[in-house]
Amino acid sequence: MDGARLGGLLGGEPKVVAAGAPILAEALQQQAVRVERVDWRPPPDWAVDALNAVLGDPRHAAANATAVERMLAARPRLVDVRPASEVLGLEKGTFLHAGPPLEWDRASGPMRGALVGAMLLEGLASSPEEAERALEAGAATLDSCHHHGAVGPMAGVVSPSMQMFVVEDDQNGRVRRSYCSLNEGLGKVLRYGAYGPEVIERLRWMGAVLGPVLRDAVRRHGPVDLTAITAQALQMGDELHNRNRAATSLLVRELAADIITAGAPASDVAEVLRFVNGNDHFYLNLAMAAAKVGADAARGVPGSSMVVAMARNGTDFGIQVSGTGDRWFTGPAGVPDGLFLGSYGPQDANPDIGDSTIMETTGLGGFAMAAAPAIVRFVGGQVPDALAATHRMYEITLAEHPVFQVPILSFRGTPAGIDVTRVVRTGILPVINTGMAGRVAGTGQVGAGLVDPPAEAFSEALRALARLAG
Amino acid sequence: MNTRVEVRGGIYRDSVTLLRVSRALAQRPGVTAATVAMATGLNLDLLVQQGFTVPAGAGPNDLVVAIRGEDEAAVRAAWEALDGLLAEAPAPAAAGGAPEAVPARTTGAAARRLADPGGGLALVSVPGRYAFAEAMDALAAGLNVMVFSDNVPLHQEIALKEAAGRRGLIVMGPDCGTAMIGGVGLGFANAVRPGPVGIVAASGTGAQQMMCLLDAAGVGVRHVLGVGGRDLSAEVSGRSTLAALAALDADPATEMIAVVTKPPASRVADLVHSAARRLDTPVTFAMLGEDAADLTDATAKVLRALGRDVPRWPSWPAPPPPGPPSPGALRGLFAGGTLCAEAALVARRELGPDPVSGHAFTDFGDDEYTRGRAHPMIDPTLRLERLAAEAADPACAVVLMDVVLGYGADPDPAALLAPAIEDALARRPDLRVVVSLCGTPADPQDRDRQAAALQAAGADVFASNAEAARHAAGLARGRAAAAAHGRHLEGA
Numbered sequence: 001m002d003g004a005r006l007g008g009l010l011g012g013e014p015k016v017v018a019a020g021a022p023i024l025a026e027a028l029q030q031q032a033v034r035v036e037r038v039d040w041r042p043p044p045d046w047a048v049d050a051l052n053a054v055l056g057d058p059r060h061a062a063a064n065a066t067a068v069e070r071m072l073a074a075r076p077r078l079v080d081v082r083p084a085s086e087v088l089g090l091e092k093g094t095f096l097h098a099g100p101p102l103e104w105d106r107a108s109g110p111m112r113g114a115l116v117g118a119m120l121l122e123g124l125a126s127s128p129e130e131a132e133r134a135l136e137a138g139a140a141t142l143d144s145c146h147h148h149g150a151v152g153p154m155a156g157v158v159s160p161s162m163q164m165f166v167v168e169d170d171q172n173g174r175v176r177r178s179y180c181s182l183n184e185g186l187g188k189v190l191r192y193g194a195y196g197p198e199v200i201e202r203l204r205w206m207g208a209v210l211g212p213v214l215r216d217a218v219r220r221h222g223p224v225d226l227t228a229i230t231a232q233a234l235q236m237g238d239e240l241h242n243r244n245r246a247a248t249s250l251l252v253r254e255l256a257a258d259i260i261t262a263g264a265p266a267s268d269v270a271e272v273l274r275f276v277n278g279n280d281h282f283y284l285n286l287a288m289a290a291a292k293v294g295a296d297a298a299r300g301v302p303g304s305s306m307v308v309a310m311a312r313n314g315t316d317f318g319i320q321v322s323g324t325g326d327r328w329f330t331g332p333a334g335v336p337d338g339l340f341l342g343s344y345g346p347q348d349a350n351p352d353i354g355d356s357t358i359m360e361t362t363g364l365g366g367f368a369m370a371a372a373p374a375i376v377r378f379v380g381g382q383v384p385d386a387l388a389a390t391h392r393m394y395e396i397t398l399a400e401h402p403v404f405q406v407p408i409l410s411f412r413g414t415p416a417g418i419d420v421t422r423v424v425r426t427g428i429l430p431v432i433n434t435g436m437a438g439r440v441a442g443t444g445q446v447g448a449g450l451v452d453p454p455a456e457a458f459s460e461a462l463r464a465l466a467r468l469a470g
Numbered sequence: 471m472n473t474r475v476e477v478r479g480g481i482y483r484d485s486v487t488l489l490r491v492s493r494a495l496a497q498r499p500g501v502t503a504a505t506v507a508m509a510t511g512l513n514l515d516l517l518v519q520q521g522f523t524v525p526a527g528a529g530p531n532d533l534v535v536a537i538r539g540e541d542e543a544a545v546r547a548a549w550e551a552l553d554g555l556l557a558e559a560p561a562p563a564a565a566g567g568a569p570e571a572v573p574a575r576t577t578g579a580a581a582r583r584l585a586d587p588g589g590g591l592a593l594v595s596v597p598g599r600y601a602f603a604e605a606m607d608a609l610a611a612g613l614n615v616m617v618f619s620d621n622v623p624l625h626q627e628i629a630l631k632e633a634a635g636r637r638g639l640i641v642m643g644p645d646c647g648t649a650m651i652g653g654v655g656l657g658f659a660n661a662v663r664p665g666p667v668g669i670v671a672a673s674g675t676g677a678q679q680m681m682c683l684l685d686a687a688g689v690g691v692r693h694v695l696g697v698g699g700r701d702l703s704a705e706v707s708g709r710s711t712l713a714a715l716a717a718l719d720a721d722p723a724t725e726m727i728a729v730v731t732k733p734p735a736s737r738v739a740d741l742v743h744s745a746a747r748r749l750d751t752p753v754t755f756a757m758l759g760e761d762a763a764d765l766t767d768a769t770a771k772v773l774r775a776l777g778r779d780v781p782r783w784p785s786w787p788a789p790p791p792p793g794p795p796s797p798g799a800l801r802g803l804f805a806g807g808t809l810c811a812e813a814a815l816v817a818r819r820e821l822g823p824d825p826v827s828g829h830a831f832t833d834f835g836d837d838e839y840t841r842g843r844a845h846p847m848i849d850p851t852l853r854l855e856r857l858a859a860e861a862a863d864p865a866c867a868v869v870l871m872d873v874v875l876g877y878g879a880d881p882d883p884a885a886l887l888a889p890a891i892e893d894a895l896a897r898r899p900d901l902r903v904v905v906s907l908c909g910t911p912a913d914p915q916d917r918d919r920q921a922a923a924l925q926a927a928g929a930d931v932f933a934s935n936a937e938a939a940r941h942a943a944g945l946a947r948g949r950a951a952a953a954a955h956g957r958h959l960e961g962a
Contacts, residue, residue: 005638005716005717005720006589006614006638006639006640006713006717007587007588007589007590007612007613007614007638007639008588008589009589009590009591009614009640009651009717010651010652010693010717010718010720010721010724011589011652011721012589012652013651013652013654014589014590014591014651014652014654014656015584015586015587015589015590015591016590016591016592016593016656017577017580017581017584017590017591017592017593017608017613018592018593018595019576019577019580019592019593019594019595019596019604020484020593020594020595020596020597020604020618020619021484021485021486021595021618021844022484022486022487023486023848023878024593024595024618024656024657024878025593027655027877027878028593028654028656028877030877030914031654031655031877033654036574036580036581036583036584037573037574037580038573038574038575038576038577038579038580038604039572039573039574039575040575040576040577040596040604041482041575042482042531042596042597042600043600043603045531048599048600048603051603052602052603052626055602055603055606055607056602056606056626056629058632058633058636060610061606061609061610064610388572391572392572394579394582395572395574395575395576395579421603422576422578422579425575425576425603426575426576428575
């Protein structure tokens with residue numbers, strides 16, 4: 001009652017957060033008061049008015065709380081595996097791609113390569129040259145995966161015949177779905193822009209064998225709880241973007257019996273298990289769809305400055321924000337920094353590409369780097385760098401995930417829900433783990449590492465939020 | 471003479487840190503002047519006054535460094551020391567709890583590091599144009615806020631207080647210099663004995679004066695809730711005053727509430743008075759104004775309401791000079807806004823409205839002197855310069871200054887002030903200096919030690935600001951025994 005006025009301020013010794021002149025915090029420490037000090041630095045000059053407008057919007061705090069709560073409440077489950085033509089209504093001649101909307105003219109090498117591959121897969125061209133000419137002439141309709149509840153890794157090209165994971169989140173009867181293609185493995189693969197015969201061959205097999213076997217297994221098994229697998233994988237050393245080894249293993253264990261008893265020929269079953277087992281990233285696409293369904297739940301909260309999508313198309317890096325509808329805020333995609341395969345080097349890498357940044361959008365990947373000491377060198381650092389990266393992300397996020405915990409941080413939840421205002425106020429950009437595609441169409445993967453998103457995407461989003469502030 | 475001036479873009483340090491760096495450089499052998507400051511208009515003017523040529527295009531977000539020395543080597547050595555000194559500027563480590571790899575960068579992020587932010591408080595002292603974001607962030611995290619910063623626009627103050635109201639929290643300030651919660655001083659606050667009084671203050675130094683006088687009378691203070699000088703304006707409408715009254719009323723250990731304010735807008739005064747009447751805890755008002763009581767009288771009123779005796783207030787008169795004082799202008803050089811206003815009021819009563827005599831009062835804590843600079847309670851530079859200037863002005867007969875002690879204030883104000891007073895009096899034997907000393911014996915600076923040093927330098931020192939002002943006004947009229955009235959005494 002009354003005694004608890006001002007949150008109980010007058011009841012005991014004050015707990016103080018101090019931002020600004022150190023002398024005032026020191027005076028408190030002289031009086032033996034515990035003080036949390038803020039390493040405050042001024043935001044950029046241009047941003048002051050915009051920040052005041054957004055932070056002063058009476059809807060802002062509650063809107064962010066709502067947005068992040070919705071995202072964290074999602075409990076995605078894998079419910080089905082079906083072709084894109086069926087689940088997305090994708091028609092022949094239409095392709096989805098990663099990142100913000102893009103036209104052929106501005107498409108990068110790997111994006112073009114993946115589209116060429118998709119033309120070949122769908123039988124719309126009989127040679128890469130013919131496919132390229134057709135695409136150049138505008139033969140295909142392109143659209144962003146994100147516009148269809150879908151996400152695609154790297155080039156993220158989805159064509160009608162591709163098999164898709166169907167992930168569902170049921171929040172008290174309000175069912176939301178998201179979709180992602182099946183992971184092809186590493187090396188020369190379509191998502192990295194390769195389109196050689198072995199790539200098309202593998203995609204055909206995935207459509208004819210892998211998809212249907214998984215579909216039957218999932219249907220026999222019943223919905224697969226992806227939150228549970230992801231949470232366990234984090235505790236087994238995955239960060240769910242560049243390392244999915246534990247999660248993939250857990251998935252195989254979960255589905256193995258149903259894969260075997262689904263009735264496919266033993267040779268197909270063996271091939272499916274060998275393929276999934278041989279591909280440490282198999283779970284990534286499921287994790288992406290799971291992240292997407294949560295991020296989508298947070299969309300459209302007026303006044304919220306929370307990021308609901310980060311995605312790249314190989315040319316632009318774009319973000320979407322809960323309070324600004326479906327608008328994209330973009331900047332040029334950067335070239336990742338990291339380790340290269342074989343004799344590849346920085347000159348071979350394409351600018352950043354893919355929807356897999358949905359992992360960071362929801363507090364995994366680079367944000368959960370502290371959970372994955374096994375790959376810190378892979379992304380160019382030491383274990384303390386990984387801990388620092390995750391710590392840094394708490395500065396720009398709204399919440400900690402209640403289920404996804406990091407053992408080495410005393411099981412603290414991962415930092416989740418990027419806040420545009422915090423990014424601009426601190427100048428701290430999201431840490432993004434990523435793969436690297438070859439610059440030249442048809443090359444495939446050349447490495448993996450870290451990439452910085454362009455700061456202007458966040459600046460533009462802040463300006464837009466300021467204009468909408470009530 | 472060698473000078474070097476340079477502007478460095480994109481470096482930010484708070485004004486207190488820069489003051490420390492400037493002092494450290496100035497104390498180096500062979501250095502005759504050194505200023506490291508953010509390039510605000512005020513600081514650039516000061517550099518020009520110091521004889522430096524300021525590069526064009528420097529703005530408030532740039533750091534300007536100006537060093538003058540006896541020879542090139544001294545300047546170069548100081549310059550080389552600069553980066554080290556700037557690097558020593560504290561990058562705060564997290565206090566207590568699990569070690570964090572990085573310190574919190576926003577108030578909201580720091581709030582989340584508290585095990586339970588409920589009942590917590592954010593102390594925001596970033597430059598005024600950035601204070602709104604930090605304060606709003608703190609409120610969103612469930613913290614009460616004390617906005618120490620000044621230069622915060624009125625509409626932002628209203629928005630902050632509305633947001634606090636929606637959450638059942640309080641915003642103290644902006645420009646809230648003083649608060650005390652459960653005996654812990656925040657901002658500029660004095661170490662007073664614990665006790666039954668709760669103070670709501672629209673004035674920082676007003677609250678400090680009352681705390682210190684109550685302490686001198688043997689009465690303790692439990693909480694001081696500052697509300698900011700504009701809280702009782704028609705626009706802000708007493709939002710924080712009303713919240714503070716309700717909170718103190720609900721605090722079982724607060725037996726008496728004192729409200730210290732400048733004259734409120736009349737509609738707001740009605741609002742606050744009627745709210746006060748509805749409380750269970752008795753409320754005493756000390757509204758400063760033309761016809762109202764001064765802070766010393768208001769403190770007496772609180773003491774009487776508590777059934778306590780009003781003591782004689784401590785004073786430390788300097789040995790009287792041989793001749794009678796020569797009448798002339800009274801110049802008040804203040805660090806505390808309310809103390810300044812009160813002294814001006816008292817002086818006007820004593821001296822009458824006499825523009826010819828050139829009496830003048832300056833509040834160096836006012837926004838125009840603090841934009842991009844530390845408060846005069848921390849940084850005495852501007853006041854010391856003015857003291858020397860007044861001593862050089864033959865029209866000036868009396869200088870009246872306040873010295874405010876306590877947490878957050880200069881750790882030893884007499885160290886610089888006493889020699890400056892001594893110097894002024896040596897050059898002007900007919901000049902008189904009066905000091906209003908606001909502090910307690912328990913303050914980190916030790917009031918009695920400060921009083922003795924200032925007294926020894928030749929100043930008449932008073933614990934009551936009103937008494938100091940009356941004494942100074944008497945001297946300005948040429949009355950030698952102005953302090954007398956039989957009221958002065960030795961330290962309590």
